[in-house]
Amino acid sequence: MKITAARVIVCSPGRNFVTLKIETDQGVTGIGDATLNGRELSVVSYLEDHVIPCLMGRDPQQIEDIWQYLYKGAYWRRGPVTMSAIAAVDTALWDIKAKMANMPLYQLLGGRSRTGVMVYGHANGRDTAETVDEVLRHKEEGYLAIRAQSGVPGLNKVYGVSGHHGASRMYEPADGNLPSEHDWSTEKYLRHTPGLFEAVREAVGPDVHLLHDVHHRLTPIEAGQLGKALEPVRMFWMEDPTPAENQDAFQWIRHHTTTPIAVGEIFNSIWDCKTLIEKQLIDYIRTTVVHAGGITHLRRIADLASLYQVRTGCHGATDLSPVCMGAALHFDTWVPNFGVQEFMPHSEEMLSVFPHDYRFERGMMYCGESPGHGVDIDEKLAAKYPYQRAYLPVNRLQHDGTLWNW
Structure with missing residues (x-):
């Protein structure tokens, strides 16, 4: 079994979501969430420019090895962008494995x-x-x-x-x-x-x-x-x-x-x-x-x-x-x-x-x-909701305007 394709789907049906879809040569697909609120496109770039090319031809059943490859192999570890991208791959692979086993994910x-x-x-x-x-x-x-x-x-x-x-x-x-x-x-x-x-x-x-x-x-x-x-x-x-x-x-x-x-x-x-x-x-x-x-x-x-x-x-x-x-x-x-x-x-x-x-x-x-984690994406409907730049707020102290934790 091999990964044959993977693509990132960005949509904004009220707020921005980033979804990774992985396809295999046996027709089984899996999806994972890659949303990082306020920095969504950074994860998109990380996936498209760096991660997806490394997935092609790999066996999606080797979840642990792929996780270690993406974490240790990049040298630059941790951080919200890296870990959100790894999470999207990991969730999609668990979705595929559970579908292959014909059981809901919690059973696996x-x-x-x-x-x-x-x-x-x-x-x-x-x-x-x-x-x-x-x-x-x-x-x-x-x-x-x-x-x-x-x-x-x-x-x-x-x-x-x-x-x-x-x-x-x-x-x-x-x-x-x-x-x-x-x-x-x-x-x-x-x-x-x-x-x-x-x-x-x-x-x-x-x-x-x-x-x-x-x-x-x-x-x-x-x-x-x-x-x-x-x-x-x-x-x-x-x-x-x-x-x-x-x-x-x-x-x-x-x-x-x-x-x-x-x-x-x-x-x-x-x-x-x-x-x-x-x-x-x-x-x-x-x-x-x-x-x-x-x-x-x-x-x-x-x-x-x-x-x-x-x-x-x-x-x-x-x-x-x-x-x-x-x-x-x-x-x-x-x-x-x-x-x-x-x-x-x-x-x-x-x-x-x-x-x-x-x-x-x-x-x-x-x-x-x-089978799987039970969530799918309607790509045609998602395409009707294009990405919109958005941010979380910032916080300032009322008495002097010092930037504070939001």
């Missing part, structure tokens, strides 16, 4: 560890009252775990919160503009957030899991202060409390709070989280199939995490395509140390481009039983 990985995958939804509001209403709406929809984000008095824009009601499920649109700029005040945020979650917990009761994304905004000691203040609410997790380049910094958060910590959606390899896991400085690792080198490498991260009772909590916003969600759900169904899966629903426009067999039911998601 080792079978089920659970009947379904608990997911958390996004409840976002312009103020505390609106956020509480959104949390209650998600509870009515059956969500067992809910992430709450709120506008902060005195700040014009806050991460995760739409400028108008009813549009909170989409982030930055693919509109071709340069990065928007948000303002930030740690002092105002820290004053507001504990009260937000007191109100949410009182409204929703004790049984719903509550999550919150700090989005890298705090120093370690500030994160410790927030975690301490949130302890009475019994959070499921506090996500990305501080930038994680310095992994040892998380020990200072641990010294000050027992609120569980989740981190890793921007991680690219096991080395990004090695210290965090081995020193048990986090409780959930949020690396994704597409940004952490595919299923092959994500399995290694999960296996390391399991030794230290760290569970998975894969990123699942709409900056990942339905291809990544399909692969993630098969991974979640198999992985023994699963925690939760983020679920930000794609629009109908997006889903029409990517036919899929996974489904959501009352707070749980279920991967399908078709």
Whole structure:
């Protein structure tokens, strides 16, 4: 069996997605997500100019060898562009292998560890009252775990919160503009957030899991202060409390709070989280199939995490395509140390481009039983949605304009 062709498909049905399709001489094809939000075309170039020529004529069944070839053989290792490209190849090859075996991907990985995958939804509001209403709406929809984000008095824009009601499920649109700029005040945020979650917990009761994304905004000691203040609410997790380049910094958060910590959606390899896991400085690792080198490498991260009772909590916003969600759900169904899966629903426009067999039911998601990872791409429909340049925002401190972490 040989790889005979591979091509990159770029489309923007509401936001940009990059998909790699690999073809074989036996007519079996596989697809993988290669989307890197805000830097999509860099991955396209890496795949088309460097990776795809190296795949021609190779046996697609040799997933491990191809992964090592693309990682070690390039000499320049890691990084979001490289690992997203490797992930696309890896996911497509697992899709092909599972189709060749005529079984859903989770069976090829080792079978089920659970009947379904608990997911958390996004409840976002312009103020505390609106956020509480959104949390209650998600509870009515059956969500067992809910992430709450709120506008902060005195700040014009806050991460995760739409400028108008009813549009909170989409982030930055693919509109071709340069990065928007948000303002930030740690002092105002820290004053507001504990009260937000007191109100949410009182409204929703004790049984719903509550999550919150700090989005890298705090120093370690500030994160410790927030975690301490949130302890009475019994959070499921506090996500990305501080930038994680310095992994040892998380020990200072641990010294000050027992609120569980989740981190890793921007991680690219096991080395990004090695210290965090081995020193048990986090409780959930949020690396994704597409940004952490595919299923092959994500399995290694999960296996390391399991030794230290760290569970998975894969990123699942709409900056990942339905291809990544399909692969993630098969991974979640198999992985023994699963925690939760983020679920930000794609629009109908997006889903029409990517036919899929996974489904959501009352707070749980279920991967399908078709061979492979269960997601395909309608190339003719995708061609109707050409790429549009788009960026994530940047953040500046409100009082003096210093660039801050978004």
